[in-house]
Amino acid sequence: MLYMIFFFFVISLLQVLPGLIDLLAMEPGLEQQLQAESMTRERVNPLLSLILSLAATSAGAYYQVLPGMRVG
DSSP states (O other): OHHHHHHHHHHHHHHHHHHHHHHTTSOSSHHHHHHHHHHHHHHOOHHHHHHHHHHHHHHHHHTTOSTTOOOO
């Protein structure tokens, strides 16, 4: 369960990261914060993040590469 939550947040961050990097060119302040919040709401797709985190956790468990999920 913890792996799925971790992957969910990592995938969500990867969806937003290119836009956040573009916002670094703006001057810090209220306008930058409002732009970042609106961009985040537009770009994050929670259903896609959930599906990809489930797939990543399942693949990690199947190939036994995640610590704590190895059998034998």
